[in-house]
Amino acid sequence: MLSEWIELSLEETWPESRSGRVRGGTYTPHAPGVLELTPSECRETARACVLSVGIHGNETAPIELIGQCLARVEAGLLPLGAPVLILLGNLEAIRRAERYVDTNLNRLFRHDLGESGMEPDRARLLMRAVDDFFARHPEHERLHYDLHTAIRDSRYPRFVVDPFAETVTRPEQWRWLAQAGIQAVLHQHQHSWTFSHYSKHYHQAQAFTLELGRVAPFGHNDLAPLAPMARLLEALLEGREPRGGDPARMAFFRVSHEIRRHSPDFRLCFADDTPNFSEFPPGTRLAEDGEAGDVIVEETPLSVVFPNAKVELGARAALLACPVPPPE
Ligand SMILES: O=C(O)CCC(=O)N[C@@H](CCC(=O)O)C(=O)O
């Protein structure tokens, strides 16, 4: 039954009250796409883990990865040893295989959210699920991995965005991520109101947005390069201390500024298939934005991440980043 949770949540046929037993604990569905795994006994090394997928509906590899983990839990191959909250983000967008329906869910995770509509309502439900989960498990360090895939190719196919917040990232996170096959880290320079930012900013969690390759439809993902990431998720579910690797294997960048789209005439001046982290030298015109003017690289070369000219007016159309040394 547990291994069918994703499918049944999308069909909205999962019986809400249906909880059950698995090796080492129980599972409880709290709402459509909200599932809590509770161990009978927590290991000392357990974190309270939030694992979210499908915040963008067309990013299917992370959903398949979590599906594999749940199948292993159900088969008794992963004895539960930590409290884990599993979240399916934008259910309607997943059904439609689209990034979002009305607006980008991953910009709505803020306490003062005033908007109404499907995505704002879903953001409120997900925020409440995270608040309640962390409140139920105050004795554990908090962790949130929000799993995505990127629209385009990347010089580093697997990378994380480290949200801007006061909480300091613990050194073991870099070791775990390196061992899990992450190739680059992008430190954010300002509040971004994404889901991982929510848990870091409001709950002092260790939290990241993980980009795990490129967007593809269900059944067309190559999960082989994600095997080391699967091992990290399995360790977290079992409450074991994950294995660590060498953070020096990863490239580190910091966002220096972002390009926002102001006018309907906005266009990016480089090819659509330019990979993430492509570097542009000083003097390069990166964007034209009607009356708002052009964006030109100044003295330092800049690497472009998440360029997307088709975002809503006022939204982020690209991040511009510089390399930085690895954390001490
Ligand atoms: O490939 C793209 O252009 C977008 C991929 C994506 O959805 N990225 C996340 C990053 C969130 C963050 O900045 O932490 C997003 O744009 O929401």
Ligand SMILES: [Zn+2]
């Ligand atoms: Zn995404």
